[in-house]
Amino acid sequence: MNGEARELCVEPRVTLLDALREHLDLTGTKKGCDQGTCGACTVLVDGRRVLSCLTLAVMHAGASVTTIEGVARGDALHPVQDAFVEHDAFQCGYCTPGQILCAIALLQEGRTLDDAAIREQMSGNLCRCGAYENIVAAVRAVAERTT
């Protein structure tokens, strides 16, 4: 869990999302729908994007899970986090942890070739505040800096 071994005993029916939020006090991962429709609960499991509301915690014993709390290095924010602040890529911030984890994975996968690709790939993460234009700007800025 964010680079640390964590031991946890939960009922089999506990989702990864609820395990994070209710059992590990990692509340940065948000529950927007609990139905796999909004992306707010996006985390990385072994580097891949996963909707943590749609998977059970017990299915991931031994896996490496990255949540928003594990993205910065100490005081130094991840470049995507910095870009989100700089480009005001959020308002209420509720969708933001999921957006950032999704963006980090996309950048790693090299799927951020142009704005249209970024928009398409980020479309599983709803933002009701409508920060989309700024989210694209933030992801684009990081993509340009890293390629």
Next chain:
Amino acid sequence: MNLPLVGAAVDRADGRVKVTGAARYTADVALPNAAYAVMVTSEIARGRIASVDAVRARSLQGVLAVLSYENAPRVRAEGNDNAFALSLLQDDRVRYDREPVAVVVGESLERAHHAASLVRIAYEAQAPVTSIETSTDRYAPEEIFGHPASVTRGDPEAALSAAAIQVRRVYSTPVEHHNPMEPHATIASWDGDRLTVYDATQGITNVRKRLAAIFEIPVENVRVISSFLGGGFGGKGGVWSHVALAAMAARVVGRTVKLVLTRPQMFGSVGYRPRTIQAIALGADRDGRLSAIAHDVLSQTSVFDEFVESSGLVTKMLYAAPNVRTTHTLARVNAATPTYMRAPGEASGTFALESAMDELAYAAGIDSIELRLRNYAQTDPDDGKEFSSKHLRECYALGAEKIGWSERDVRPRSMRNGRLLLGMGMATATYPANRVSASAVVRMEADGSVVVRSGTQDLGTGSYTVYAQLAATILELPLERVRMELGDTDLPPAPLSAGSWTAASVGSAVYEAASALRDRLRKGEKAPLEARADAKAAWGGRYSTHAFGAQFARVEVDPDLGEVRVRAMIGAFAAGRILNRKTARSQYLGGMVFGIGMALHEETRFDASTGRIVNANLAGYLVPVNADVGSMEAYIVEEEDAHVNPIGVKGVGELGATGSAAAIATAVFHATGVRVRDLPITPEKLLQP
């Protein structure tokens, strides 16, 4: 005044905690020994509860309580002029789909949910009234937010019949649900007859007053905390049933209780934008000069309470027409009580009025912008007052330039990109500049740092940032030295965050308090030192106070599939002083995205026979996603306003959500030649022959 007209584009003060996951929204607050409450909601839209079978639910290990009307404590659920009537398990009636009918409390979230699924409720269903068209229970409300609900100026019918050009059309808008990404959540703890509540709300002061009234305890006994809000859009403005149900459950089990709504429950007891049917009649001479406007609005309310979607208010003041009628009629249906949703009235009203203006532009053969300039209201046509400021001409001009309006071939279906049809549309944006009373304390500590305190909320609007910025500017301090505290009823009281009035109201209080503190420091007083301001409500006065803007859209439509893509949106807005260029722009853009949803996607669908909602989730209720949004920009037209309030601020939260749907709808007409007057504009409506 040393305040710039457009405040610096500084980053959000709460940016770091939001991008690191450290910001605790209500449901994230972990209190010791908390139990979990889950609501059970009705499966009929009208009728009675015949029986409640909670035997299996109660027998589960870890279930602490099952409350229904049979055993719930008696509390005061009735509404009044300032509060909606609630569903607090007080009787066996069911009045709408997904009405709370039971609450289950368990030791863990999973147990509570499982137990809730085991509560068996039998109903005696009655046939519900499911639409405003079929409702016979209609009436004319007397007023809307203190304005008369129906107004007639001159003789609109006579002027209409005499007009050379007449446009008479009916527009309609669907039920829409706010769907903030953060579900409603409440955590309640009692200590004797003192109640502490963490609540996802746009108005901690209102929650405090309402809970005190419901449980009949002194207001001072209730403390409400809301540090971060995951969006609201009006949906978290009312104090809804679940807030009191959480407190009721906490009292019954003698523990802290956390209650979070599920996404489907957010289509139940927490309000929505009601459906409207709006008849518009425009009368004009051959030059397009309006002689008459009539705007008759029918909208829905519940069978047990009243909410008026004030779509006609905008029509009274937007254009200089001598003869005007606006009326509002309500139809009662078996649905929950509707409520304010981002630009209530103005969003739906500008869709109808501005679409009709586009139809008039075509009927008269006049460019859409030129038509609006010919009918430009120099003073408020409703009350004859001067506008405190109005830079709408500048908005039209700037927006037209940025979207490339001059390239537009006015003929419908005349512009193409390969096989795709291109369209350009525009509409006027407007929202009133209101102000209500608010208090703030600005305090300088001995080390020279400053804290601004006000019991307001941050919905994502930038409250943590802009009031600190305002105080820092007045006190001539670096922003890092100033910090904002909000979201706690222990702080000086502030209003509901709604009506785009927070910046004007709280901002005026912070301005007055910071100015008083600065003056005392200049006189030689030493920190620690604080100043408090209780800024009064002010509506109108000698001036008519409104913000204005112009919205433009470029769309592409697939002629075979009817699929609409918004390629670009441009907004140009004049809303007085802007406290922070960056956060204001974000709010404008967010409002424009709301317009895309209204124009193309959003609609809550009701089963016509059962009155139940059939798309109560984010897979069935569509909101715009990133790929639905083309390039967007919001331009700030500088505007100095010496009259609206001490800081010349008009508010930006709702302006961007007005006119945006009409801009897209008129662009779709321009692209296709098909005029869709019933939102949302879905492919099948464009493909009809």
